[in-house]
Amino acid sequence: xxxxxxxxxxxxxxxxxxxxxxxxxxxxxxxxxxxxxxxxxxxxxxxxxxxxxxxxxxxxxxxxxxxxxxxxxxxxxxxxxxxxxxxxxxxxxxxxxxxxxxxxxxxxxxxxxxxxxxxxxxxxxxxxxxxxxxxxxxxxxxxxxxxxxxxxxxxxxxxxxxxxxxxxxxxxxxxxxxxxxxxxxxxxxxxxxxxxxxxxxxxxxxxxxxxxxxxxxxxxxxxxxxxxxxxxxxxxxxxxxxxxxxxxxxxxxxxxxxxxxxxxxxxxxxxxxxxxxxxxxxxxxxxxxxxxxxxxxxxxxxxxxxxxxxxxxxxxxxxxxxxxxxxxxxxxxxxxxxxxxxxx
Numbered sequence: 001x002x003x004x005x006x007x008x009x010x011x012x013x014x015x016x017x018x019x020x021x022x023x024x025x026x027x028x029x030x031x032x033x034x035x036x037x038x039x040x041x042x043x044x045x046x047x048x049x050x051x052x053x054x055x056x057x058x059x060x061x062x063x064x065x066x067x068x069x070x071x072x073x074x075x076x077x078x079x080x081x082x083x084x085x086x087x088x089x090x091x092x093x094x095x096x097x098x099x100x101x102x103x104x105x106x107x108x109x110x111x112x113x114x115x116x117x118x119x120x121x122x123x124x125x126x127x128x129x130x131x132x133x134x135x136x137x138x139x140x141x142x143x144x145x146x147x148x149x150x151x152x153x154x155x156x157x158x159x160x161x162x163x164x165x166x167x168x169x170x171x172x173x174x175x176x177x178x179x180x181x182x183x184x185x186x187x188x189x190x191x192x193x194x195x196x197x198x199x200x201x202x203x204x205x206x207x208x209x210x211x212x213x214x215x216x217x218x219x220x221x222x223x224x225x226x227x228x229x230x231x232x233x234x235x236x237x238x239x240x241x242x243x244x245x246x247x248x249x250x251x252x253x254x255x256x257x258x259x260x261x262x263x264x265x266x267x268x269x270x271x272x273x274x275x276x277x278x279x280x281x282x283x284x285x286x287x288x289x290x291x292x293x294x295x296x297x298x299x300x301x302x303x304x305x306x307x308x309x310x311x312x313x314x315x316x317x318x319x320x321x322x323x324x325x326x327x328x329x330x331x332x333x334x335x336x337x338x339x340x341x342x343x344x
Contacts, residue, residue, distance in 0.1 A: 029064075029067070030061075030063055030067060030095075030096070030288065030291070030292055031067045031068070031069075031093055031094045031095060032054065032057065032063060032067065032068050032069075032094060032096060032097075032098070032288055033068070033069045033070075033071070033089035033092075033094030033095075033096075033097040033098070034050060034051070034054055034068070034069070034070045034071070034097075034098050034100060034284075035071050035072075035073070035082070035085050035086055035089065035097065035098070035099045035100060035104060036050065036051075036070065036071065036072040036073060036100045036101070037072075037073055037100050037101030037103060037104075037202075037205070037231075038072075038073045038074070038075055038101075038103075038202050038203075038205050038206050038231070038232075039072070039205060039206045039231050039232040040070075040072030040073070041070060041072070043205075043206070043231055043232040044232065044234075044235065044258065044260065044263040044264060045231050045232060045234060045255075045256060045257045045258055045260070045263075046100070046101070046205075046231055046256075046257045046258075046278075046280065047072070047100060047231075048257075048258055048263065049257050049258050049278065049279070049280035049281045050098065050100045050123065050280045050281065050284050051070070052258075052280075052281035052284075053280060053281040053282065053283065053284025053285040053287075053288070054068060054070075054098075054284060054285075054288070056281065056285045057284075057285055057288045057289070060285075061288065061289060061292065063288070069089060069092065069094055071085050071088070071089065073085070073101070073103065075202065075203050075206060076201070076202065076203065079106050079107060082099075082103065082104050082106070082107035083106075083107035083110050083111055085107075086099065086104070086107055086108065086111040086120075087111055087114075090111065090115050090118055095117075095118045095119055096118070096119035096120065096121060096287070096288065096291045097118065097119070097120050097121075098120075098121045098122075098123070098136075098284055098287065098288075099120065099121070099122040099123065100123045100280070101123055101124055102122075102123075102124040102125040102168075102170055103202060104122055104125070105122065105125045105127055105128060108120055108122045108125075108128050108133060109127075109128045109130070109133075112128065112130050112132055112133045113130060115132075116130075116131075116132055117132075118132065119132055119134070119291050119296075120132060120133045120134070121133070121134045121135070121136050121284075121287045122134075122135055122136065123136045123137075123280060123283065123284075124136075124137060124138070124170055125137070134287060134290075134296045134299055136280070136283040136284070136287060136299070136303070137301075137302050137303070138278050138279075138280075138283075138302060138303045138304070138309050138310055139302050139303070139304035139305065139309065139310055139340075140170070140173045140174050140177065140229075140276075140278060140310060141173045141174070141176050141177030141180075141340045141341065141342050142177060142304055142305045142310050142333055142340050143177070143276040143277060143278060143305070143310030143311055143312060144173070144174045144175075144176070144177030144178040144181065144227075144229075144276050145177040145178070145180050145181035145184070145329065145333065145338075145340045146181060146276070146311070146312045146326050146329055146330060147178065147181065147227055147254045147274055147275075147276045147312055148177060148178035148179060148180065148181025148182040148183075148184075148185075148227070149181040149182065149184060149185050149325065149326055149329050150181075150254070150273065150274050150312065150319055150322060150326060151178070151181075151182055151225040151227060151254060152181070152182040152183075152184075152185035152186045152189050153185055153322045153325060154225055154252060154273060154318075154319070154322070155186075155189070155224055155225045156224055156250065157222055157223070157224045158186060158188070158189050158190060159189070159190040159191075159192075159221075159222045159223050159224060160182060160189060160190070160191055160192070160223055160224070160225040160226065160227070161191065161192040161193075161194070161215070161218035161219075161223035161225070161226040161227070162174075162175050162178050162179070162191065162192070162193050162194070162226070162227050162228075162229075163194055163195075163196065163211065163214050163215055163218070163226060163227070163228040163229075163230055163233075163234075163237050164193075164194070164195040164196070164204070164228075164229050164230060165195070165196055165197070165204040165205040165228075165229060165230035165231050165233055166195065166196070166197050166198070166199065166200075166201065166202055166204040166205060167195035167197070167198050167199050167204075168199050169343070171195070171229050172342075172343060172344050173342050173343075174227075174229035174256070174276070175193060175229070175344050176340075176341045176342055176343050176344045177340050177341070177342075178191075178227055179191055179193075179344065180340055180341055181329070181340075184329065184338070185325075190222070190223075192218045192221060192223050193344075194214045194217070194218065196210045196211060196214055196230055196233055197210075204230060204231075204233060205230060205231035205232060205233060206231060206232045206233060207232075207233050207236070208232065208233055208235045208236035208239075209236055210233060210236065211228065211230055211233035211234060211235065211236025211237045211240070212236035212237070212239055212240045213236075213240075214237070215228075215236065215237040215240035215241060216240045216243075216244070219240060219241065219244045219251060224249070224250065224251050224252065225251075225252045225253070225254065225273075226240075226241055226251075226252075226253050226254070227253075227254035227256070227276070228253070228254070228255070228256060229256045229276075230256075234255065234256065234260070235264065237253060238253050238255075238260075238264055238268050238269070238271060238272065239268055241253040241271045242267065242268045242270070242271045245271050251271060252271055252272075252273045252318075253271045253272050253273070254272070254273060254274055254275060254276065255272050255274070255275030255276070255313075256275060256276050256278065257275070257276070257277070257278045257280065258275065258277070259275050259277065259313040259315050260272050260275045260313075261275065261313065261315040261316045262315055269316075270316075272316065272318075273316070273318035273319055274312050274313050274314065274318065274319050275312065275313045276310065276311075276312060277310060277311040277312060277313055278309075278310055279303060279308065279309050279310065279311075282303070282308070282309065283299075283303055283309070286298070286299060287299060305330055305333055305334050306334050311330075312326060
């Protein structure tokens with residue numbers, strides 16, 4: 001279920017439909033359903049970012065709270081369960097429906113084909129080729145490049161780490177960008193790469209204990225800055241870094257998706273020097289607003305650095321001394337001088 005580049009036919013087809021405006025629907029009358037990935041609302045990361053987009057729609061567009069529904073996936077559930085969740089939202093009259101995560105790809109393909117009058121969006125997948133499905137995908141590798149550069153600029157041991165939740169093509173985009181950014185700064189830097197669970201086992205996104213165990217192994221091996229792309233398991237990564245952090249031997253962490261300095265409770269958040277921002281909130285809000293306006297033509301093919309779809313946070317002031325370097329890399333990526341890899 002890798003988020004593949006749009007095939008040529010897909011691009012032509014999207015443009016053909018883009019010119020057709022559906023009748024505008026009153027924003028307050030929309031009934032919006034969100035189907036979350038594992039961890040659901042409260043994961044302090046990916047799902048919470050999607051929830052923030054829904055909350056912004058309630059605040060800014062007058063969407064009624066009573067006209068929203070949020071359902072979440074369970075660990076190791078069947079593909080049928082994902083489809084059943086989407087069908088439940090359809091049956092209860094929700095339209096549009098946002099599927100949060102690439103694990104919904106097959107379910108979205110099936111349920112959207114069954115219900116051509118219902119609008120769907122899917123986060124992190126662009127393989128569903130139907131006129132009523134809008135992909136919301138991101139250039140995760142670009143944002144990860146910037147925090148990889150930050151890690152290399154901040155490490156004192158020239159040894160950093162990456163903890164992925166599930167060894168899937170999507171999370172490998174984070175890895176690839178992070179490694180490229182770090183090596184742009186320090187070509188000889190040592191980078192430890194570990195995944196909590198293998199491909200197909202999504203428990204790696206919701207296993208804080210394993211996050212702690214994996215991060216502790218990297219810290220014991222000499223890494224002093226660790227970036228995670230592991231959903232709710234990132235809490236365990238932060239706890240491991242916090243426990244190992246001392247004045248004599250500082251240890252630091254990098255968050256993902258949301259500004260995790262603001263979502264992780266103190267004192268653990270004090271080890272977070274930056275987060276790779278993946279603006280799922282902006283994507284979800286823009287999609288809801290576009291549906292209400294009658295056309296999704298304004299949704300970009302990918303939310304990248306050029307549209308601030310990805311980026312990095314500065315909360316806490318821990319990287320204020322290197323933002324000039326990071327912004328120079330950002331400009332080089334946007335300008336095409338740096339091509340960031342999407343695979344390790």
